[in-house]
Amino acid sequence: xxxxxxxxxxxxxxxxxxxxxxxxxxxxxxxxxxxxxxxxxxxxxxxxxxxxxxxxxxxxxxxxxxxxxxxxxxxxxxxxxxxxxxxxxxxxxxxxxxxxxxxxxxxxxxxxxxxxxxxxxxxxxxxxxxxxxxxxxxxxxxxxxxxxxxxxxxxxxxxxxxxxxxxxxxxxxxxxxxxxxxxxxxxxxxxxxxxxxxxxxxxxxxxxxxxxxxxxxxxxxxxxxxxxxxxxxxxxxxxxxxxxxxxxxxxxxxxxxxxxxxxxxxxxxxxxxxxxxxxxxxxxxxxxxxxxxxxxxxxxxxxxxxxxxxxxxxxxxxxxxxxxxxxxxxxxxxxxxxxxxxxxxxxxxxxxxxxxxxxxxxxxxxxxxxxxxxxxxxxxxxxxxxxxxxxxxxxxxxxxxxxxxxxxxxxxxxxxxxxxxxxxxxxxxxxxxxxxxxxxxxxxxxxxxxxxxxxxxxxxxxxxxxxxxxxxxxxxxxxxxxxxxxxxxxxxxxxxxxxxxxxxxxxxxxxxxxxxxx
Ligand code: AMP
Ligand code: MG
Numbered sequence: 001x002x003x004x005x006x007x008x009x010x011x012x013x014x015x016x017x018x019x020x021x022x023x024x025x026x027x028x029x030x031x032x033x034x035x036x037x038x039x040x041x042x043x044x045x046x047x048x049x050x051x052x053x054x055x056x057x058x059x060x061x062x063x064x065x066x067x068x069x070x071x072x073x074x075x076x077x078x079x080x081x082x083x084x085x086x087x088x089x090x091x092x093x094x095x096x097x098x099x100x101x102x103x104x105x106x107x108x109x110x111x112x113x114x115x116x117x118x119x120x121x122x123x124x125x126x127x128x129x130x131x132x133x134x135x136x137x138x139x140x141x142x143x144x145x146x147x148x149x150x151x152x153x154x155x156x157x158x159x160x161x162x163x164x165x166x167x168x169x170x171x172x173x174x175x176x177x178x179x180x181x182x183x184x185x186x187x188x189x190x191x192x193x194x195x196x197x198x199x200x201x202x203x204x205x206x207x208x209x210x211x212x213x214x215x216x217x218x219x220x221x222x223x224x225x226x227x228x229x230x231x232x233x234x235x236x237x238x239x240x241x242x243x244x245x246x247x248x249x250x251x252x253x254x255x256x257x258x259x260x261x262x263x264x265x266x267x268x269x270x271x272x273x274x275x276x277x278x279x280x281x282x283x284x285x286x287x288x289x290x291x292x293x294x295x296x297x298x299x300x301x302x303x304x305x306x307x308x309x310x311x312x313x314x315x316x317x318x319x320x321x322x323x324x325x326x327x328x329x330x331x332x333x334x335x336x337x338x339x340x341x342x343x344x345x346x347x348x349x350x351x352x353x354x355x356x357x358x359x360x361x362x363x364x365x366x367x368x369x370x371x372x373x374x375x376x377x378x379x380x381x382x383x384x385x386x387x388x389x390x391x392x393x394x395x396x397x398x399x400x401x402x403x404x405x406x407x408x409x410x411x412x413x414x415x416x417x418x419x420x421x422x423x424x425x426x427x428x429x430x431x432x433x434x435x436x437x438x439x440x441x442x443x444x445x446x447x448x449x450x451x452x453x454x455x456x457x458x459x460x461x462x463x464x465x466x467x468x469x470x471x472x473x474x475x476x477x478x479x480x481x482x483x484x485x486x487x488x489x490x491x492x493x494x495x496x497x498x499x500x501x502x503x504x505x506x507x508x509x510x511x512x513x514x515x516x517x518x
Pocket of ligand 1: 099100101102103104129130131133134135136137265269270279281516518
């Protein structure tokens with residue numbers, strides 16, 4: 001394995017001078033050097049060959065002991081120095097102070113085909129930022145992160161990626177439901193990849209500490225390497241930097257809404273500065289369409305991070321970032337303009353996105369109402385979002401609309417006549433609306449199928465793969481990995497995954513109830 005190693009982050013940004021791996025507040029530094037922990041019996045369970053190819057890691061390399069040791073933290077790549085990043089964050093609406101990579105360790109940067117990738121291990125042991133926890137990760141959460149990041153990539157949702165999923169061979173103690181019932185679980189390590197792992201919180205921590213010098217250094221570094229088209233450091237480029245982050249964040253969240261993804265913990269430490277989906281923890285996929293749905297049990301009371309609130313939270317988080325960048329911009333007005341734009345752009349983009357899901361491409365003044373009616377109808381009784389939109393692309397006749405979406409209802413037998421009438425009315429309006437479109441129904445179907453996935457990583461699917469993996473069987477991980485590489489394709493041989501959540505999964509831990517314990 002011969003990688004083209006770079007180290008822009010550690011060579012251009014201030015390092016913590018303390019080299020001890022002890023838990024502490026780290027001042028005036030963007031990162032601390034920290035080595036991964038050796039593990040008892042590392043074993044690779046799965047790799048993403050596509051991601052490996054992006055890094056110039058060959059199929060032969062993937063089979064080597066060296067690769068296994070690198071991605072499980074048992075060996076350090078020659079001439080590299082692993083490190084953990086310092087960041088803070090607003091958690092559930094409150095400033096939480098220093099957080100940092102408590103269980104992530106960055107290995108190195110790889111440059112290949114003019115792209116610079118950061119390689120990071122999650123669950124490879126403690127760092128100065130581990131606070132009261134152990135720096136480790138368990139198999140269940142690692143399977144979920146590993147599969148979902150790659151699934152998002154193939155759904156065309158901006159995301160960090162996965163390279164490998166491994167067992168450490170160590171056991172890890174966890175209390176899944178925070179109810180005093182701790183148990184040992186298998187330890188695991190995911191190697192994950194991104195052009196950058198910087199978060200809103202990376203900037204907030206310097207601002208909170210009134211360390212404007214290092215804040216500026218970090219912004220200049222980020223613009224130089226990730227937003228170079230914005231030009232040399234200046235107030236103008238800083239404002240444009242914020243503008244672009246705002247646009248990318250909105251873009252990402254609109255994609256989440258499109259595919260029915262609920263992140264679950266949209267704290268500012270989990271918001272990528274590049275607008276990529278990052279930190280797959282207690283996330284979930286909508287089954288029944290429901291703006292109020294939240295998979296994270298920690299958020300059951302307030303539902304701050306519920307599906308329908310994700311765009312608002314994106315904006316709230318951008319306010320925190322604006323505050324953090326203010327010391328180097330020193331003007332409120334341009335930041336406010338950008339935040340206002342987020343709101344108006346959200347209205348426009350979300351309408352366009354919903355229209356594309358319905359196969360509507362021309363303009364009509366009734367569109368907003370048609371879509372609102374649809375969203376209301378979808379929430380009358382439990383209606384599977386993925387199946388509904390996928391089946392809708394076969395719509396040809398208003399009289400068979402209900403029949404077409406029948407299989408998306410969780411309890412069709414008991415649906416009232418009122419609900420049925422409501423749907424028939426909606427299909428009548430949809431049919432009328434389609435008359436002013438200029439494309440054929442075949443073409444419309446093709447376009448709709450390109451934005452309405454047939455296969456997503458339903459919560460129960462991950463859980464099945466996890467249950468098998470716990471017993472030492474990893475075939476389902478690969479089956480789902482392969483399935484989710486073509487989420488928009490019909491794949492008739494995989495039709496069994498185009499199905500509603502089975503009843504056993506309705507209230508099961510890991511399927512509808514997820515905690516931050518991972
Ligand atoms: P999260 O909510 O998963 O994004 O985590 C919030 C913070 O807690 C981050 O700083 C993580 O690095 C840290 N953290 C989460 N789990 C662990 C763990 N097992 N060991 C150490 N730090 C952790
Ligand atoms: Mg996090």
